[in-house]
Amino acid sequence: MPADASSADTLFRRITDYANRADPYPLYAELREHKVARQEDGKYLVGTYDEIAALLHDPRVSSDLRNRAEPDPSIMPPEGPPPSFIGRDDPEHDRLRRLAMRPFGPPHSPGRIDALRGDIARISGQLADGLRGKSSFDLVDDFAFPLPVTVICDLLGVPSEDIPQVHTWADTVVSGLDFPPDEDPGARRHAAYEARSAMGQYLGELAEKRRHSPTDDMLSALANEDGPEGALTQQELMVTTVLLLIAGHETTVNLITNGMLTLLRNPEALERLRAEPELIPSAVEELLRYEPPVQFLPQRTPLADIEVAGVTIPKGVPLILVLAAGSRDPLRFPDPDRFDPARRDNQHFGFGSGIHNCFGAPLARLETQIALTTLINLLDGPRLLKDPPEYRNSPVLRGPRHLLLGQGKH
Amino acid sequence: MPGEARGARRDGRIVIVGASLAGLRAAETLRDEGFEGELTLVGDEPQLPYDRPPLSKLVLLGKAGAEDCGLPARRPIDARWRLGVPASGVDAAGKSVVLADGERLPFDRLLIATGTRARPWPVPGEAALEGVFTLRTSADAGRLVAALDAGPRRVLVIGAGFTGSEVASACRERGLEVTVAERGRAPLIGALGGTVGDWATRLQRAHGVDLRCGVTVTALTSAGGRLTGAEFSDGSRIEADVAVVCLGAVRNTEWLADSGLAAGPRGVACDAGCRVFTMYGIVTDDVFVAGDVARFPHPLFEYQLIALEHWGNAVAQAEIAAHNMIAPGPLRRPHLAVPSFWSGQFGLNIKSVGVPTFSDQVVIAQGSPEERRLVAVYGYRGRITAAVTVNRAKWLEHYRRLIESAAPFPPGPGAADHLADLEPVPSDVPDPRVLTHGPTVALTGHLPDRRLTLVRHDG
Ligand SMILES: Cc1cc2nc3c(=O)[nH]c(=O)nc-3n(C[C@H](O)[C@H](O)[C@H](O)COP(=O)(O)OP(=O)(O)OC[C@H]3O[C@@H](n4cnc5c(N)ncnc54)[C@H](O)[C@@H]3O)c2cc1C
Ligand code: HEM
Numbered sequence: 001m002p003a004d005a006s007s008a009d010t011l012f013r014r015i016t017d018y019a020n021r022a023d024p025y026p027l028y029a030e031l032r033e034h035k036v037a038r039q040e041d042g043k044y045l046v047g048t049y050d051e052i053a054a055l056l057h058d059p060r061v062s063s064d065l066r067n068r069a070e071p072d073p074s075i076m077p078p079e080g081p082p083p084s085f086i087g088r089d090d091p092e093h094d095r096l097r098r099l100a101m102r103p104f105g106p107p108h109s110p111g112r113i114d115a116l117r118g119d120i121a122r123i124s125g126q127l128a129d130g131l132r133g134k135s136s137f138d139l140v141d142d143f144a145f146p147l148p149v150t151v152i153c154d155l156l157g158v159p160s161e162d163i164p165q166v167h168t169w170a171d172t173v174v175s176g177l178d179f180p181p182d183e184d185p186g187a188r189r190h191a192a193y194e195a196r197s198a199m200g201q202y203l204g205e206l207a208e209k210r211r212h213s214p215t216d217d218m219l220s221a222l223a224n225e226d227g228p229e230g231a232l233t234q235q236e237l238m239v240t241t242v243l244l245l246i247a248g249h250e251t252t253v254n255l256i257t258n259g260m261l262t263l264l265r266n267p268e269a270l271e272r273l274r275a276e277p278e279l280i281p282s283a284v285e286e287l288l289r290y291e292p293p294v295q296f297l298p299q300r301t302p303l304a305d306i307e308v309a310g311v312t313i314p315k316g317v318p319l320i321l322v323l324a325a326g327s328r329d330p331l332r333f334p335d336p337d338r339f340d341p342a343r344r345d346n347q348h349f350g351f352g353s354g355i356h357n358c359f360g361a362p363l364a365r366l367e368t369q370i371a372l373t374t375l376i377n378l379l380d381g382p383r384l385l386k387d388p389p390e391y392r393n394s395p396v397l398r399g400p401r402h403l404l405l406g407q408g409k410h
Numbered sequence: 411m412p413g414e415a416r417g418a419r420r421d422g423r424i425v426i427v428g429a430s431l432a433g434l435r436a437a438e439t440l441r442d443e444g445f446e447g448e449l450t451l452v453g454d455e456p457q458l459p460y461d462r463p464p465l466s467k468l469v470l471l472g473k474a475g476a477e478d479c480g481l482p483a484r485r486p487i488d489a490r491w492r493l494g495v496p497a498s499g500v501d502a503a504g505k506s507v508v509l510a511d512g513e514r515l516p517f518d519r520l521l522i523a524t525g526t527r528a529r530p531w532p533v534p535g536e537a538a539l540e541g542v543f544t545l546r547t548s549a550d551a552g553r554l555v556a557a558l559d560a561g562p563r564r565v566l567v568i569g570a571g572f573t574g575s576e577v578a579s580a581c582r583e584r585g586l587e588v589t590v591a592e593r594g595r596a597p598l599i600g601a602l603g604g605t606v607g608d609w610a611t612r613l614q615r616a617h618g619v620d621l622r623c624g625v626t627v628t629a630l631t632s633a634g635g636r637l638t639g640a641e642f643s644d645g646s647r648i649e650a651d652v653a654v655v656c657l658g659a660v661r662n663t664e665w666l667a668d669s670g671l672a673a674g675p676r677g678v679a680c681d682a683g684c685r686v687f688t689m690y691g692i693v694t695d696d697v698f699v700a701g702d703v704a705r706f707p708h709p710l711f712e713y714q715l716i717a718l719e720h721w722g723n724a725v726a727q728a729e730i731a732a733h734n735m736i737a738p739g740p741l742r743r744p745h746l747a748v749p750s751f752w753s754g755q756f757g758l759n760i761k762s763v764g765v766p767t768f769s770d771q772v773v774i775a776q777g778s779p780e781e782r783r784l785v786a787v788y789g790y791r792g793r794i795t796a797a798v799t800v801n802r803a804k805w806l807e808h809y810r811r812l813i814e815s816a817a818p819f820p821p822g823p824g825a826a827d828h829l830a831d832l833e834p835v836p837s838d839v840p841d842p843r844v845l846t847h848g849p850t851v852a853l854t855g856h857l858p859d860r861r862l863t864l865v866r867h868d869g
Binding site for chain 1: 775776777781783785802804805806807808811822823824825826827828
């Protein structure tokens with residue numbers, strides 16, 4: 001059958017098409033009809049909740065792009081150090097993730113994230129104060145962007161004078177993930193690669209300093225690790241800390257921004273949160289389901305032929321798990337296209353699932369809960385000035401590039 | 411909801427006997443699903459429902475108090491609590507529960523959730539010695555912790571099932587000398603078979619446990635009413651000032667002896683909807699059972715009646731039982747959840763899905779014992795029936811799906827972290843009679859025939 005604009009094997013092309021960025025959800029509904037959709041170029045897309053859950057827990061599904069039958073230069077750098085643990089399989093994934101977790105969360109550092117509560121509230125408060133009295137502003141540049149970078153830099157131990165530089169690198173790396181419609185991707189990717197290396201270099205040198213004069217930040221802990229399994233090698237440390245900086249960067253920005261966008265589109269939900277602030281945590285979960293910052297996982301590869309919903313996905317092909325489609329699967333979530341800040345039984349895929357589930361989830365939750373609470377309390381009658389807003393290129397890390405808001409009397 | 415309400419039995423009197431995990435969760439579900447009638451919970455323990463798994467883990471380590479394990483009340487249940495008094499019988503014809511203090515509680519529907527108790531040391535005089543403990547209740551845990559706090563020179567653990575192994579682990583973590591005695595060939599062998607059991611043997615020894623397998627304790631020695639040590643069947647003896655008896659559990663069914671229900675030492679038999687059978691095998695429609703005391707048929711295990719001492723089963727079954735107590739016939743649901751269990755010991759997180767004892771072969775599908783990280787997959791006659799993970803719980807869901815779909819054993823190729831192409835080996839599940847401790851999963855119907863040919867250990 002010839003591929004036309006509405007057949008299932010063009011879905012990926014249509015999902016990545018910038019024209020559909022503001023509302024990809026009808027495409028996801030179409031994908032769910034097929035459960036598994038083979039694309040014209042041999043990729044396989046999966047969009048139903050149960051099937052995604054099964055694949056995310058399937059040990060025959062690799063996150064390591066080196067298992068692709070045909071290397072995909074668009075997402076895999078041709079040279080360079082081995083991938084960070086987001087792109088590795090067990091057992092190496094497990095070892096690297098566990099070592100990174102030691103100074104970050106339970107069981108070795110159970111209090112680390114909660115201890116940031118005060119700092120996050122202070123930074124959010126300062127950023128929100130800067131918005132006071134402005135009749136219009138860009139929520140992305142003026143609030144959502146600076147918050148997570150500042151927090152993760154503090155946590156790792158990047159001195160405040162270096163934050164702008166780190167910020168620029170992170171930005172360049174993330175824009176390398178974009179699929180720009182009208183531009184040769186080569187230059188962008190090269191810049192991203194350079195930025196990633198520079199960042200690794202910088203963090204490696206910083207860690208080296210901390211090895212000799214430790215402070216109480218994560219870099220010091222990683223550099224001076226003396227647990228039973230030894231420490232990360234210098235190269236592993238560089239790759240891992242770059243991952244921590246990048247992974248939590250634009251994702252959290254998008255969650256905060258999507259959050260305000262969604263609340264302003266659903267004024268009754270906004271009113272409800274104002275009246276019942278204890279619903280904020282569940283509202284953040286609902287956002288992760290309803291407008292997730294990570295729309296799909298483009299990096300999976302089957303290590304064997306795997307049967308899913310009656311279709312055999314061959315070993316070595318690109319396997320794309322469309323998390324955002326699964327999180328709106330009507331077979332799993334009643335009334336899935338409704339934003340319900342008090343939804344119960346909300347096991348969304350916003351942070352993935354299985355062994356690669358988001359490492360930074362506790363931090364991302366805390367930041368977003370505090371950010372939204374601050375915005376709801378401090379903004380004065382906010383309203384959307386442009387809806388839909390202008391989106392970033394990336395169909396994976398989907399979110400507004402700018403979110404223009406007005407406030408005060410109009 | 412009007413459609414759902416049709417035929418639902420939302421009023422009347424419901425009595426729940428056993429006020430612990432299954433009883434509480436059933437009560438909450440009844441209210442969640444709209445039961446508006448009178449609800450009474452009867453429990454022989456004096457306190458409100460609490461959680462048992464921490465008792466052999468955090469509590470023994472002193473990280474939580476024995477009194478601090480209360481189960482969270484997830485919603486108000488508006489119930490009458492009759493705590494501190496056991497039920498002594500059921501008058502099935504008169505539809506009432508009789509309490510030990512003589513009170514009669516009439517019911518329209520009854521839920522039996524009396525669980526199990528610790529099997530005591532068989533010699534009463536020795537069981538009563540100062541320094542001899544069992545571990546089932548928070549009071550037990552409080553007494554045991556006090557004894558461990560006193561710094562005994564050696565602790566003897568009798569029985570190396572899950573509870574015994576967890577107790578041994580906690581003692582080692584506290585720096586106490588421990589001897590573990592197990593009649594079977596290895597720790598955990600009764601629940602997980604020989605392959606995992608052999609690994610557990612190495613694990614315990616590596617943690618400094620004086621592990622003695624293939625022996626029985628023949629006597630507990632004493633002086634002046636106080637434990638001084640133990641003698642073993644191989645003629646050896648040790649000195650110990652604390653002994654923890656971990657011989658497994660006894661189902662609390664004696665109070666049902668004259669009830670005419672199918673209740674006995676192996677539990678209270680019910681159908682897939684948690685409805686209890688009479689002693690004639692006729693299903694009742696007003697008496698339900700859930701939790702450790704229940705025996706129920708499971709389609710994944712050839713409809714054998716199984717009894718599980720698993721936290722997750724108590725919760726799932728209580729929810730189904732409660733639902734079925736008020737739902738009209740066509741809306742009733744079967745209890746089909748795949749059994750699952752966890753344990754924490756010697757710094758490892760052990761989890762299982764399915765029924766490992768329902769197996770003839772086992773293969774290490776991922777990881778390796780040396781790496782303190784593995785997935786063991788169990789098969790019975792060519793299909794997957796269970797999986798056990800060590801520090802690898804994230805993969806469990808995959809294996810649960812394979813069990814549910816009766817996927818072929820051994821599992822196909824391709825799994826990440828597959829270190830060696832190991833061949834399946836016999837799962838080596840011993841006949842429960844050779845163990846010191848009772849099984850935590852009892853297959854109480856016919857046995858897989860493999861068991862008939864299994865090596866019997868002496869003793
Ligand atoms: C030390 C320990 C550690 C454990 N660890 C784990 C673990 O790691 N993982 C896991 O999955 N499971 C574990 N379990 C098992 C888990 O706790 C049980 O599966 C669970 O408690 C079963 O709940 P239940 O309500 O069915 O029974 P129970 O908790 O036994 O409750 C039954 C209640 O009924 C009461 N009762 C009995 N007879 C009468 C009567 N005639 N009248 C009134 N009341 C009566 C009993 O006193 C008790 O309070 C552990 C158990 C123990 C003891
Ligand atoms: C709202 C914000 C965030 C979202 C939506 C998000 C989402 C995700 C998702 C979907 C994955 C799974 C990737 C996969 O399976 O391939 C993931 C992994 C990861 N995330 Fe996040 N993330 C967020 C914030 C953060 C933060 C703040 C950090 C760092 C502190 C972080 C660090 C990581 C890391 C290291 C991984 C890889 C985990 C692994 O491979 O084991 N994330 N995240």
